[in-house]
Amino acid sequence: MRTHHATDLDRTNIGQSVTVAGWIQRRRDHGGIAFVDVRDASGIIQIVADPDDHEELAELRMEFCVSVSGTVRARPAGTENPGLETGQIEISAETIVILSPAATLPFMIDDRVEVDEKVRLQHRYLDLRRPRMAANLKARSRATSAIRRTLDEAGFLEVETPTLVNSTPEGARDMLVPSRLRKGEFYALPQSPQLFKQLLMVAGVERYFQIARCYRDEDFRSDRQLEFTQLDLEGSFWGRDDVLDIIERVLVAVVKELRGVDLAESFPRITWQEAMDRYGSDKPDTRFGMEIEDLSDLFGDSEFAVFNKALASDGTIRGINVGVREWSRARADAVTERAKELGAKGLVWLVVEDDGTLRSPVAKFLGESELQGISDRLSAGPGDVLLLAADTWKTVVTVLGALRVELGRPAQHEELAFVWVVDFPMFEEEEDGSLTFSHHPFTSPHSVEDMRERPRQALSNAYDAVLNGIELGSGSIRIHDPETQRQVFDILGIDPVTAEKRFGWFLEALRYGTPPHGGFAFGIDRLVMALQNESSIREVIPFPKTQTGLDPMTAAPTWVDDGQLAELGIELSSDARERQAESDL
RNA sequence: GGGCGCGUAGAACAGCCUGGAGUGUUCGCCGGCCUGUCAAGCCGGAGGUCGCGGGUUCAAAUCCCGUCGUGCCCGCCA
Numbered sequence: 001m002r003t004h005h006a007t008d009l010d011r012t013n014i015g016q017s018v019t020v021a022g023w024i025q026r027r028r029d030h031g032g033i034a035f036v037d038v039r040d041a042s043g044i045i046q047i048v049a050d051p052d053d054h055e056e057l058a059e060l061r062m063e064f065c066v067s068v069s070g071t072v073r074a075r076p077a078g079t080e081n082p083g084l085e086t087g088q089i090e091i092s093a094e095t096i097v098i099l100s101p102a103a104t105l106p107f108m109i110d111d112r113v114e115v116d117e118k119v120r121l122q123h124r125y126l127d128l129r130r131p132r133m134a135a136n137l138k139a140r141s142r143a144t145s146a147i148r149r150t151l152d153e154a155g156f157l158e159v160e161t162p163t164l165v166n167s168t169p170e171g172a173r174d175m176l177v178p179s180r181l182r183k184g185e186f187y188a189l190p191q192s193p194q195l196f197k198q199l200l201m202v203a204g205v206e207r208y209f210q211i212a213r214c215y216r217d218e219d220f221r222s223d224r225q226l227e228f229t230q231l232d233l234e235g236s237f238w239g240r241d242d243v244l245d246i247i248e249r250v251l252v253a254v255v256k257e258l259r260g261v262d263l264a265e266s267f268p269r270i271t272w273q274e275a276m277d278r279y280g281s282d283k284p285d286t287r288f289g290m291e292i293e294d295l296s297d298l299f300g301d302s303e304f305a306v307f308n309k310a311l312a313s314d315g316t317i318r319g320i321n322v323g324v325r326e327w328s329r330a331r332a333d334a335v336t337e338r339a340k341e342l343g344a345k346g347l348v349w350l351v352v353e354d355d356g357t358l359r360s361p362v363a364k365f366l367g368e369s370e371l372q373g374i375s376d377r378l379s380a381g382p383g384d385v386l387l388l389a390a391d392t393w394k395t396v397v398t399v400l401g402a403l404r405v406e407l408g409r410p411a412q413h414e415e416l417a418f419v420w421v422v423d424f425p426m427f428e429e430e431e432d433g434s435l436t437f438s439h440h441p442f443t444s445p446h447s448v449e450d451m452r453e454r455p456r457q458a459l460s461n462a463y464d465a466v467l468n469g470i471e472l473g474s475g476s477i478r479i480h481d482p483e484t485q486r487q488v489f490d491i492l493g494i495d496p497v498t499a500e501k502r503f504g505w506f507l508e509a510l511r512y513g514t515p516p517h518g519g520f521a522f523g524i525d526r527l528v529m530a531l532q533n534e535s536s537i538r539e540v541i542p543f544p545k546t547q548t549g550l551d552p553m554t555a556a557p558t559w560v561d562d563g564q565l566a567e568l569g570i571e572l573s574s575d576a577r578e579r580q581a582e583s584d585l
Numbered sequence: 586g587g588g589c590g591c592g593u594a595g596a597a598c599a600g601c602c603u604g605g606a607g608u609g610u611u612c613g614c615c616g617g618c619c620u621g622u623c624a625a626g627c628c629g630g631a632g633g634u635c636g637c638g639g640g641u642u643c644a645a646a647u648c649c650c651g652u653c654g655u656g657c658c659c660g661c662c663a
Contacts, residue, residue, distance in 0.1 A: 025623095032620035046623070062613080079621050087623090104614055107596050112624070113612075115596065118655055171663035191663080218662045219586095341588075341659060428663095440663040474663095536656095546655065 001067060006038065006045035007085050013072040014089065020045055021067035021099070023129065025109070027060050036060060036093075038068060039109075041134070045086045046075075049093040056096050063109060063129075065100035068093050117538070121552040124543055136540045139258050140528045144211055146257040147231055147524075150250050156207040156233065161196035163189055163213065168502065171440065172216040175226065183569030189215035189227075192521055194440060195506050197234040198478055201517040202509050209233035211524065220547040222536040223470065223526055230473065234519030240461060243475050243518045244269075244420060247465060251418060251527075258531045259416070267418040267465075275421050280401015282424070285469025286417045290408045292318050292400050295388065298373035304365040306346065310390035317390040319348075319374065320400050322407045324383035327351055335403065339389065344399040348388040352380045405469055413530045419466050426451055426458040427491065434493055438462070441488055443476040448484055455491050465522055467530050473522025480517060482510040559583070 002021045009018065022040030029035075034057050036047040047068050051057045060066070070093040081087035106123050107115040111132045120127040127133055148158070167174045167188035174188035190196075192214050200208045212232045218224070231250065235242060244266075252263045268286070275284045278291045296317045299307045307317055332349055339347040350360035350371075358371050358380075366374075378386050387403060389396045426445045427435040435455055437443065439462040445451035451458040461477035479485045485507060489499040500507070528540045538544040545551050559580050565571065572580065 026625090028622050028625050030620055030622065030625075031618070033622080034620090035622050035625085037623070044623095048621085050620085076621065079623090081623055084623075104595060108613065108624090110612095110624070113597070116592090116655080119596075168663095172661085194663090216662065219660085221662085222657075224662070338658095343659090437663055443663090547657090548654080550654090552655095 005042035006040050007042040009045060009072055009086055009089060009091075011074065011088055014074055016072050017069065017094075018072055018091065019067055019069040020091065022065070023102075023109075024060050024062055024064045024066060026062070027057070029057065035090075036068075036096075038066065039129075043085050046081075046084070046090040047093050047096070048090050049096065054093060054096055056098060059098060059101075060096075061102060061104075063102035063105055063126075064098055065102070067097045067099055068095070070094045118546065118552050121544070121546065124553055128542065133539070136528070136532050136534065137542060139532050140524070140540055142257050143254045143524060143528050143531070146253040147209075147211065147250055150253040151207075151209045151233065151246075154207070154246060154249070156209045157205055159197075159200055159205065159208050159210055161190070161193040161200075161210060161212070165190045165196075170437075172218050175215040175217045178568040178570055180567050191216050192230065193232050194442065197232060197519060198442065198517065199506070199509055201234055201236045201480075202512065202514050204236075204515075206236045206515075207233075208235070208519075212521075220545075220549070222538075223529070225525070225537060225541060225544055226549060228537070228541075229524045230521045231524055232519070232521040234517060236515035236517045238477070238516070238518045240422075240463065240477060240518070243477070243520050244463060247475070247520050247522070251465070251522075254527065255416060255531065258528070261416070263416065263418070267420055269420040269422050271423040272421055272425065273423070276397050276401075280397035280399070280404060281469070282421055282464065283466045283469055283471040284401075284419060284421070285405055285409055285466075286419050287410055287415050287468055288408050290320055290322060290404050292320050292397060292404070293377050295319050295374060295377055298370055298377070302365075302370060303367065304362060304370075306348075306362075307390050313392075315391050316393045316396050317388060318396050318400055319378055319386055319388040320404050321378040321380055322385050322387060322404070324381075325385055325407070327385050335387070335407075338406070339387075339399050339403060342399045342402050343395050344389050344391060346389075347399075347403075348390070350374065350386040350388070352382055352384045352386070354382045356380075356382070358386070409469060413468050413533050415468075416530075417468055421464040421466055422462075423459045424462040424464070425456075426460040427455050429456065435491055437488075437492060439474055439476055441492060441494075442478050442485070444479045444484070445488075448487065451491065452487065461518070463520075465520070467527065470526050470530055472527055473520060475518065475520025477516070477518035480510060480514045482507045485510060 001019055003019045006020060006022065020038055020040065022038045025037035025039040025044055027034065027036050029051060032050065034049055034051050037044050038047055047070065049057055068091060070091040072089055073092050075088060075090050105126065106119060107113060109126060109129045111130055128137065164177060164187040167176065167186060172191055174191065177187040177189060179185045179187060193210060193212050197208055210232045212230050213227055214230050215227050217226060248266055252265060255261055255263050270284065272282055275282055280292050294316065296311060299311065299317055302308055310317060336347040348360065348362050350358040352375065353359055358375060363371065374386060380386055387400065389399050425438050428438045430436055439460060443460045443462045446459045446461060462474060463476065464474045465472040479488065486499065525537045525540055529537050532540060534540060543551065549557065
């Protein structure tokens with residue numbers, strides 16, 4: 001019945017009889033003439049009709065689903081709408097058919113109207129009609145097409161791995177699924193296809209990819225949901241550059257597709273150490289400067305007790321110049337409070353006066369040469385605000401790094417600063433002094449000897465892809481021999497019996513001629529979010545959940561029948577029963 | 586697990602600090618007028634458990650406590 005989408009039509013169609021179909025965006029009834037904007041998946045076209053000839057015009061309300069047949073004609077001179085793709089033409093209606101009326105809307109289908117997110121999610125099918133959301137859906141589809149196209153051309157095989165897998169308590173909390181056939185046992189939904197893709201390398205696939213749904217049962221953030229989508233890929237006989245090259249090609253293709261921009265084919269690389277020192281983050285936002293400077297040497301014998309104490313306990317003193325900005329007492333207090341929340345014991349701030357002197361509550365504790373040194377090192381100019389922190393290296397750089405981002409980050413993702421972070425430490429020290437992996441326990445070390453002898457200093461073959469301070473994803477060259485893998489488990493404190501029980505099947509696989517291999521995974525939601533200039537991952541996920549894991553539309557998760565629980569061999573705790581009783585009221 | 590903000594008509598808000606009749610604005614909805622608009626315009630109308638519970642008070646949308654929901658953040662997230 002439909003002959004054209006709205007934006008198929010232009011001046012070349014003038015005089016033709018056409019039928020369009022879609023939803024009523026607006027009706028403007030002037031009495032003797034009425035205009036109706038019909039929106040379909042492509043865009044909007046204006047319908048013109050005389051209300052006297054079309055009784056149904058009076059019936060039309062926003063978001064009615066209609067089809068309209070009529071003749072394309074040029075708009076009268078002076079009434080063109082340059083803001084509309086089809087603004088040169090209109091359709092003179094002959095028949096208007098109401099396919100489906102719409103109830104009064106919970107909110108208007110209009111990008112300019114801000115609506116509470118819960119209301120949007122309750123009626124997500126309407127929210128997705130809004131041009132911005134429709135564009136995000138489309139962008140996501142084009143992104144995955146570009147990914148598939150690129151990898152297909154490069155000879156990759158798309159393979160699906162199971163989403164009911166075994167639980168691994170390391171790392172993030174697993175989403176669990178009870179087994180009916182094996183009462184009391186549980187599957188886990190995969191946090192990533194990590195081990196399966198490594199097995200595909202053992203299987204001789206050589207180049208694998210998957211657009212994989214992954215699950216992590218941790219608290220939500222604006223860039224974190226329980227389920228998310230990753231591009232997961234792996235290749236055999238690969239070194240670091242093979243991994244980075246293919247990911248760069250994929251990202252270049254996606255950016256070209258969504259932004260129409262040709263990126264440089266290779267992204268800057270920065271070591272983890274340098275990223276931490278300069279940006280105070282392992283996901284540096286390199287779109288702006290405001291870099292962290294080491295000031296420790298300026299305070300060799302300072303009279304300022306806070307600085308002395310930090311240096312005496314092997315700490316450091318560093319600072320950033322956050323530039324000229326409003327700096328009221330309230331503002332200073334708020335930033336100091338934020339620094340404390342991030343783990344600092346305090347924050348020193350200094351404001352550069354017009355004559356170059358530094359104004360600060362602690363200025364009186366600092367000598368002339370110290371103040372001058374701070375000013376010089378941070379390239380301070382009139383009006384600049386300088387922030388200093390003194391503590392352990394880790395605390396100082398992470399606090400200043402977080403403040404740097406909060407005070408300096410551009411609001412929009414106009415500029416795209418991709419960067420590789422390489423040479424991660426192999427292990428991280430826990431609070432109790434034990435070691436844990438910094439990526440995952442299948443990441444290979446730079447050197448097995450280093451790893452054994454100086455595990456705290458050892459570096460790994462792990463790499464992160466970062467875009468505008470967003471961690472897109474990470475990859476590594478994997479361990480491909482069982483002996484090294486056992487040693488890593490050993491250093492991590494996983495005893496041989498446990499390792500065998502949990503990963504024996506995997507260690508077994510590594511024994512049969514496993515090729516050297518490596519790979520990567522990056523979050524498609526986050527990538528599309530940034531490229532679409534969105535600040536929440538939820539804007540590019542069609543049906544996301546709220547911070548408490550609730551879907552306001554379907555009300556999932558829900559209670560289940562006692563019969564279902566019995567089949568699974570599961571009983572609810574008394575706490576859960578209480579909650580259930582309350583919710584039944 | 587914790588911190589902060591928000592919750593008022595179908596939607597978005599103001600009102601709250603400094604208690605005094607559910608008061609107001611924009612959009613939507615209903616009715617009417619209107620021949621070139623494009624978030625059309627004009628006139629009229631309907632629409633409220635001020636999230637919920639408790640407390641203080643002569644009196645609570647407003648103050649206090651709790652609770653639920655929601656957003657941001659810390660912890661957590663290999």
